[in-house]
Amino acid sequence: MTDRERIRNFSIIAHVDHGKSTLADRILEATRAVSEREMREQYLDQLELERERGITIKAAAVRLNYRAKDGVTYVLNLIDTPGHVDFHYEVSRALAAVEGVLLVVDASQGIEAQTIANFFLALEHDHAIIPVVNKIDLPSARPEEVALEIEETFGIPASEAIFASGKTGEGVDAILEAIVHRIPPPQGDPEAPLKALIFDSVYDKYQGVVPYLRVFEGTVRPGDAIRIWSTGKTFEVTRVGVFRPGGIEATEGLSAGEVGWLMAGIREIGDAQVGDTITHAHRPTDAPYPGFKPAKPVVFAGLFPVDSQEYNRLRDALEKLKLNDAALVFEPESSDALGFGFRVGFLGLLHAEIVQERLEREFGLELIATAPSVVYRVRTVDGEEVEIHNPSELPDPTRIAEVLEPYVRLSVFTPEAYVGPIMQLLQERRGRMINMLYHGKRVELVYEVPFAEILYDFHDRLKSISRGYASMDYEQIGYRPGDLVKVDILVHGQRVDALAFIAHREKAYRIARQVVDKLAEVIPRQLFPVAVQAAIGSKIIARATVKALRKDVLAKCYGGDVTRKKKLLERQKEGKKRLKAIGQVEVPQEAFLAVLRAGRED
């Protein structure tokens, strides 16, 4: 256990792509936590997917020893935070575990939407904030201007900003000194009842769920009986320890101010959720760390195995992923069109993509995903309120008193020049302006907008109309009634449950038109003409036709061609396996994402 006065707990927060991970690597290198030989690009992003996508998905922590210029060796705990707006809550919990942050801003881009969102999160925790103007090696860098921007926007004097480059390592020493001198050591009484915050967890095959902790009060040691605050379950601690680059290290205990992990044979991820509090079973703390919210998915999609035989494998794979991901929820679902699968809940589209990609890559599953949908709520005429995870479950209109949809508070950060077109876009998306703030030459637009309207393509559209300059951040703000209808899709006269979607009544016609056109494009020609229709109730609102197939290959075929021809046909047969039969019509996987695509082309 370490002398509290020599501990500094900090996080790095930044807008996506502002160089957070590279800077973290340089800090690791400078403290010789990782030798240059071991040094690998972006050390903290450990999942293969994280490195590929260049974003941090899970939080990670590492403990470094730093001998400062005053001759004292400090213990620095760096907690890395997820870098995407889908993971807002996870970021807030990681920030709860530290006393200070490095606010990293790109020296050419300047402040962006996530910079602001992260700043306010840090401010809420009353953290020491060290502004770092990063990427000063770039020719387009304008560090002084960005430092002034930070001063104007956040009130942190420009003189406090550190100019740095994760690429060249410039400024890293100054950052380390600032961490030691500007961030206060943690508080807390090691003798008090235990109060420790879970800021992340991992699953280990042998040890079960291993929570990552920040201890605020008291001390936890192997052999202690601990209790999880929200579930009330108790466990016996087998090992505790701290993080080392490239691994973990067991210690005698963790006490107030320290960051580490513990093993206690916890089997279910639900018993170690991010934000929950761990205390002693026999001498509990009087109040948990505030702000715990059980992970709640906001987007649902159907996942179905292409081969129905793979259903059990898919279930096992989802269960395995869930061990490491409390936000992932799933329930069995059966679709007339797609057979047996699961309705899976996610924190956002990125989370959905990641889960699907991991299922396909790590478990070798072939999946059909239906278009993700937000969670609607319906008040029925009987006064009941039900959550709708799947558009096809929307009750008959005669039973509906009111449909409610989730709203977000959206903040868009943009150069002045694009304010007009962005406001127009938000108008189209049924947004309501709440505020418009000037930060130097940049404008922050704050809107309340239905979550469904920004789910699929909003970010892409925002980027394209602002030539890449605008950025966004959002948070969920609850449900509001809307004039919403269910649109059914019929293929060759047959209603396809997996293609149904919910839309605002005024937009339903246009979206329906796009969806049927897209479907007519992706459904291969069959031996007969196929009608694709969209309907609200029994009223057809859009229609397109897939023309009948007239010919396939008209090549010659003689004795020497038998083997080759057979292979060609075998390949076609394999291709057909990836099609799903809806009645007599064979539909490719991508058809089930037509709703998503339709939105992308307005």
Next chain:
Amino acid sequence: MTSLYVHVPFCPTICPYCDFHAVRRTRGAVAAYLERLEAEARALAPARTPLRTLYYGGGTPSYLREDELVRLLSLGLPLEAGAEVTLEANPGTLNRSRLALLRSLGVNRLSIGVQSFQDPVLRGLGRAHRARGAYRAIEEALDAGFRVSIDLILGLPGQDPERDLKEAVRLGVGHVSAYTLIVEPGTPFALAGLRENPDREARAFALAEAILGEAGLVRYEVANFARPGEEARHNQVYWRMGFWAGLGPSAASHEPAGAPGLYAVRRTRPPLHRWLAGEPPAEEPIPPREHVREALMMGLRTREGVDVAGLEAATGLKLWERLRPAAERLAEAGLLEVGKGRLVPTAGGLDLVHSLVLPLWEALS
């Protein structure tokens, strides 16, 4: 086996769409080829029943010199009376004296690679001949008493298919092989970015059925039209998935297996240089079920269809009950006629053979 295919791999030029086994002749190559071919034929001859059909394909068999042609066409294999002996030829390699020579060596049918009667199209295809040469070759071949088939490629960019088809009719050939250009991966056409155009091809084939049909040439196979009695008997053996022997580099044979549990064996010989070195053919055993799949794939290309009852008798497999539901669905779609123990594609079905074969294969698996 009463059918034999002989592969002659030499070509004067290699067409930019070709992915068959074809090579340019180099010094000594043809002599070495003929020597090995004669040895193969000698090994085959003692056990032979007389041939009903013999087919020299390529490559361009007619490209050989006269003395080489004599050796090629005198392999000493017994022929049945009235046997069909076909040779593939390019217009530029035929003249009156060579035609007379071929006739005297027993060839009675020529398959001439015309492709088109339009010079810009021929140039685009990289062919060595022009329309005038094609007219002359066809006329002289007919005069010399050969049964003549011509190859036409339909659906090419810049081609007037109607004109090509009407020229074929006017010349009075009894057989036309019409096919669309397949841009095979790796061929110069594919590398030049040429793409197939299904709609243009479908229109061209509809024209072929109308124009050739009017002239009495029936579409008896997906890509072949013939006056009744003028069908390519050798190729019909392939489409009926009968047995045939093969000689020469990269030639494939389909022979009775002579082993329990197997229906047939396919032997595919290696390409020229490995074949010259004496490398034996690759063998692919064909179990009864595989034979049925192949017989469906090939037979459904023809207007006579597939004799399912005959297949049941030959393989001992129960097929009809398994195939019938799928066949009836295809019949409802207007693509297939389901007769007594026979599956026969309709005229529309011939354009959609893949769509016929795949569900029937599926029904068997």
